[in-house]
Amino acid sequence: MSDYQPQPEASLCILDGVLKVSEQLAALPAFADFDAALLQQVLGEAGKFVGEVVAPLNQSGDAVGAQFKAGAVIMPPGFRDAYQAFWQAGWPSLACAVEDGGQGLPTVVEAVLHEMLNAANHGWTMAPGLLHGAYECIRHHGSTELKARYLAKLASGEWLATMCLTEPHAGSDLGLVQTKAVPLPDGRFALSGTKIFISGGEHDLTDNIVHLVLARLPDGPPGPKGLSLFLVPKFHEDGVRSSVHCERIEEKMGIHASPTCVMRFDEAAASIVGEPGKGLNAMFVMMNAARLLVGLQGIGLLEAAWQKADAYAKERRQMRAPGSSSKAGAADVIAMHPAMQRILQTQRAWIDAGRVIAYRTALELDLQKHHPDTARREAAARWCSLVTPVLKSAWTEQAFTGASACLQVFGGHGYVREWGIEQHVRDARVAMIYEGTNEIQAIDLLVRKTLPDGAAALQTLLAELAAEPGQNPRTRLALHAFSAFVREQVLPRTSESDAAPDQPFWLADDFLRALALLLMAWAWDRLATAPHADATAHAAFWRWVWPEFDMRMGMMNTTLTAGQSAPAML
Known part of the structure; x- marks a missing residue:
């Protein structure tokens, strides 16, 4: 292909x-x-x-x-x-x-x-x-x-960088990080510890690699508040190589061309980035940028899989499609078969709507940074805070399930490496895991960004979307219904004194997915009025994708009305 x-x-x-x-x-x-x-x-x-x-x-x-x-x-x-x-x-x-x-x-x-x-x-x-x-x-x-030493090299891309967070015992819970940073007489620090799952920790693409490493100072308190961020180059200015070693690279399901490294720091000379104990604050600048890009990975990987499947479906001839005007016994391309159209049109609906949401998120980052009006900057920050976890989670999940569906278009040929579609399935799976698993994105959205302010930011966003001109009546109704559900069901039932303390965590995945579908509906309302809108993908969204919204709302309602955690119910 x-x-x-x-x-x-x-x-x-x-x-x-x-x-x-x-x-x-x-x-x-x-x-x-x-x-x-x-x-x-x-x-x-x-x-x-x-x-x-x-x-x-x-x-x-x-x-x-x-x-x-x-x-x-x-x-x-x-x-x-x-x-x-x-x-x-x-x-x-x-x-x-x-x-x-x-x-x-x-x-x-x-x-x-x-x-x-x-x-x-x-x-x-x-x-x-x-x-x-x-x-x-x-x-x-x-x-x-x-800044004087590294900023220009990183801006140009002449040197590449890594993000060294994870340790064998500390994945999502970074408070368990044990890598140590001991002060040196010259104002630098000696880093000692092992980091795993480090993408590009060692390679021959560039002459230098800049490692950004979370570590703990000797007097740092336990937990995340005791973490500081440090910079360790592969080579120092004088050409001396750092005491940083790649012990091995992982054998992975996908992204074989990307070295996922186990990195060992043996009293490596490091410079602190930001203030002591504020390492996560500095590191989250990297992670927030990465989460938008991972959402875009999902869209791009799904587009690549769709391109292959669409081209194959237009060439592969099989039995006559139902309702075809071809003579009995003649073969049609499988793109004419409803089953194949459903697969292809559904993925197209996710791709196009995802682009609207992702591009708007990137635009809002520009507006948040540069718009002269304070209120507009705050609105941009609200959009990015709420939508980024949705984009990262929902579209990376769809990249994997959608690529698998695109493989189905090929039948047995899809399971054979020479066609290339199986690589997309393998490669896409990791995006659901790194830069914060999709489950953590859902928890971030509901537990950290919705419940603490009484859903004020989310309600404002939903109201803004519902007020936009040209909104499909179904979309406007769903936006109001979701807003009411959050106000009348989610907030009271997660704050009641007898509510199970883990109830929001059971709710989080369905909550995020429902919001993703609402954003898709908003995106398709925008796309429907645009030049060269894909009418088949638009119809596919309302026919095959949108019914999931009702399902997710029903699942949340069941979780909330049960009034206790799932283990207790069982």
Whole structure:
């Protein structure tokens, strides 16, 4: 099967045809020179680079994989050349500040680029995936010395970065981190400990790697408040290599081309980033940026799987489709069969609606940062806070289940490696796990962002969506119904004195999924009025996807009215 082909014109239809991105950004002083022509030019060139340089390495990279030899990692053939061309062409620096050597373009442009890259080659794209987050982390929390030494290199992409959080005993619960940082006489620290699941911890793509590491100072209190963030380069300024060692790389289900490393720090000289005990505050700058990009991974991976399945369905001839006008006994392409249309149109509905939501989230990040009006910045922050966990969770889940459905279009051929569709299923599965599992995203949405303020932020968001012109009556009704359900059922029943303390945690997954479907309905209302709207995907959403909303509401109602936790009910 042919490689994934970027479709920048489809993204442009959503960016300007639906969201009016160029118009909104041009009104901000920071982007006064930004217009639709520049947006079209940048995304057009991005599509060419991704399609011609990155996509052709996908299947070979998966087959060869990253190779571990005596502590070094050798990337698959062509990967280093592609990455060197990538950073030298300026692609990593799109949204970085001009004063740091960046191009000062909006975050939303970078977001579309990363969607294309992940669709084209997930394994390769893992390398620069954390780059912008590391840049932002050092820019906001690094000392003047660290900024002078590392910011330009990270902005350009000449050096890559890692995020070293997880330890064998400490995954989602970072308060259990045991890596130690002991002060040195020169003001630096000696880091000792082992980190696991470190994407790109060692490789030959760049001449240096910047490790951002969570560790504990000797006088730090137990738990997350005792964690500080440190920077450890692979090579110091004088060319001396750090005492950082890659012990092995994991044998994984997917993303074989991305080295997932076990990293050992042996009293490695490190510089502190930000204040002591405030490591998680600094690290979350990276993680929040990464979660949007992981949501875009889901959309991109689903698009790549859909492209393969759609092309195959239009070529593969089988028995006559029901209702076909072909002569008896003649074969039709399977794209004419309702079962295949349901699979393909359903995934298309998720992709297109996901793009509207993801692109708007990236746009809101730009507005939050640059809009002159305080109220508008607060509205942007509210959108990003509530929608980012939904985007990360729902669209990475759909990338896996949807890619599996696309494999079904191929029948037995889908289970054979040469067609390439099975790689998308394997690669997509990890996105449901890293950067905060999907279950943690649901807990974050309900327990941390909805219940503490009495759902005030969520109710404001729902009201804003319901008030938008051109809303489908079904969507408006559902928005009001969900708002009432939260107000009349969720809040009282999770705060009652006799309520099970774990009840919100049982509710969280259905709560997030219901909100994801509401956002999809809003997105499809926007898409329905746009030029070149996909009528079949629009119909597929209301026919096959939307009924899940009623199901999720029913499941939440059952959980709430039971009045006790599931183990007690059983």
